[in-house]
Amino acid sequence: MALSRLRGVAAAAAVVLMSLTACSTGPAGGSSGGGTAAASNDAFPVTIEHAYGETVIEEQPERVATVSWVNDDVSLALGVVPVGMPKVEWGGNENGSTPWKDAKLEELGAAIGSENAPAQYSEADGIAFDEIAALTPDVILAAYSGLTQEDYDTLSKIAPVVAFPDTAYGTDWQTSTEMIGKALGKSAEAEELIASTEETIKTKAAEYPQLAGKTFIYGNLEPAASDGVNVYTANDNRPKFLNSIGMKQADVVTEATGDSKEFFIPWSAEKANELESDVFVTWVPDAKTKQQVLDDPLLGQIPAVENGALVADSDNTLTLSISAASPLSLPWALDTFLPMLAEGADAADAS
Template identity: 65%
Template sequence: MEFTRRRGLQLGLSASLAALGLGLTACSTGTAGSGSSAASTTATDSFPVTIKHVYGETVIEKEPQRVATVSWVNDDVAIALGVVPVGMPKNDWGGNAQGSTPWKDAALEKAGASIGTDKAPVLYSEVDGVNFTEIAKTTPDLILAAYSGLSAEDYEKLSKIAPVIAFPETAYGTSWQESTTMIGAALGRSQAAKDLISSTEQTIKEQAAKYPQLVDKTFIFGTLDPSAAESISIFTSGDNRPKFLSSLGMKLAPVVVEAEKDVQGFYLPWSAEKANELDSQIFVSWVADEKTKDTIVKDPLLGQVPAVKKGAFVTDSDNTLTLSISASSPLSLPWTLDKFLPLLGAAADKV
C-alpha cells in the first residue's frame, strides 16, 4: 500500500500562515502554541479520550507530550494545532533540501523549532515504508497516522511503541478536515481543531471568490504521461486532489463519477484509446516537466482529451505544489492557493 501511494504521488501528487493566525512558540515537551484560535499551548479537553479508527479504538490516558508521526499531513496538522512532533517523516518526494516543505518550515520557524536546531523534530526517511526503528528512538507517547496507509501489521508493530491513531476507513482517503478533527481530539485540542478547520475553509472560500470563472466548471484531475505504460490515470472523488477542486466550487466530471462506481482506491486507469471520452471543461495533470505538456497536446491519443484539445489543460511540474494538494493540510492549502488558483483561472477563461 505504501508503494502504491508513493506511485500515486508520482502519477500526479499532483493566502498565508498569518491568515490562519498560526503563531507558535516551542516548549520543551514538544508542544507549541500562540493562544490563537487555531492553536493552544495546552490541551483543553479532558482525558482519557478514545479515538475510533479502522483497526479499532485507541485510548489516550493523558495529554500527549511526545508525539511522532508517519506518512504526510499528520505532522502538518499537529504543528498547526500547536504541537511540534518529536519525530516526523522527511518529505523525500516534493520536499526541499532539508526534507521539509515551505509551509512546514514557516510554521516551525515561528515555533522556534526550525529544522536543524536543537528543538527541531527528528526527521526519518519513509522511502522503504514505516521507519519503526527511528520512530522508537524518539520515545513517543502517541503516534499519529490519521492520514496514512498503515497495514494491520504496521499498526500492531507501532502499537508496541506507543498508542497509534490510524486512518478512519480508507487508506490515504482521510480528508484534511477529518485528519484535523481526529488529531485535535487525540491531542486534547478539539475546539482548536474546529477553529482551524473553519479558518482554513474560510481562507479557501475567500481566495476562490477571486476566480468566479471556476464555479460549476467540470474537471478531471489525473495524470497524462506519454512515456508510461499506463498513460492515463484518473483520480477518484475520494482523493484529496478532486476534493480540493470541489472545495473551489468546481464539479467532478460525470464520466468520472460514473466510472468510479466500480472502483476501490484513489485512482483508476483509463485506456488511451478512449481518451476522447474523458469529457470535462478542465483537465489537470502532473507532468515531469513543462516540455511534456507539448508532447501530450501533440500525442495522437492523449491529445484527444477534450479539455486538452480546447486548451483548458492545467499542468503541474512542481513536485512541491503537487504534494501540497495531494497531501493537503491546513498548513499546505493556504500556500497552495496563491500558486494554483491562477493556473486554474487561466484554464477556465478558455472554456
C-alpha cells in the same frame, strides 16, 4: 509523476500560509522538540475510532511522532511540535521539509537545524519503526496514511496509534485535523483551524468566478504509454480540493468509480477521447512533457486537451501541497494554483 510514486503522495487532495496564531502554543520539552497545549478543555482519556478499531489515549500527549504526510502539518498548525516526523523526500527542500512547514517550525521556535527541531526520519523504504521507537513517543499520528494492519500492529507496540478512519490515503484534511485535535487535547483549536482555513479557501476562490461549476478531471498523463492515464477518484484529496472551490468532478469519472474506495482508477489511453470535462488537471515533470501530451495521438484527443484547457503542473512542491493537503499547505498554494485553474477555465469558456 508516475503512479507508483503518486501512490505515496496520494492525496491525493491542493494548496500554503495563513495566520494560525490563535492555535500556536510554541514548543515545550526543550531539545526534544515535543509540544503540548498549556490550556485545553479536552478531558482524557479519549477514544478515537479508525480503520483498525479504537485507540485509547489515556493522557494528553507530550511526545508526538508522525508518519506519512499531513499529520505533522496538522500537529504544527495546532501548535504542537512533533518529537519526530518524516523527511519530505519528494517535493521537499534542502531541509527535507516544505516552505509551509519551515515557516510554522520557525514560528514555534523549532526550525530545522535548531536545538528544538524535531527528529526527521526517512520513509523511502517504509515506516521508520526503529527510529520512531527510539523517540519514545506518547502517540503516533497516522490519520492520513496508508498503514497496513501489520504496520499498525507494529507501531501500536511503541505507542497508541491514530490510524486513518476508512480509506488509505483518503482522509480529507478536515477529518485529519479533527482526529488529531482530539488526540492532542485540542479539539476546540482544531475546529477553529478548520473554519479559518475553509474561509481562506472560499475568499481566494471567489476571486476566480470562472471556476464555479466547471467540470474537471484530475489525473496523471503519461505520453506514449498504452495505459497512460490514471484518474483520481472522489476519495482523493485533489478532487476534494477542486470540489471545495466550486468545481465539479466530471460525470464520466463519477460513473466509472461508483463506490470504489480506491483513490485512482486506470484508464486506457485508447479511450482518452471519452474523458469529457471542461478542465483536465495533471502533473508533468517539465514543459516538454506537457507538449508531448498535446502532441500525443491518443492523449491529445482528451476534450479538455483539445480545447486548450489542460492544467499541467510541473512544480513538485505545489503538487505535494495539493495532493497531501493540510491546513498549512492549502493557504500556501492558493495564489499559485488558482490562477492556473482559472486559465484553464477561461480556455474552456473560449472553446
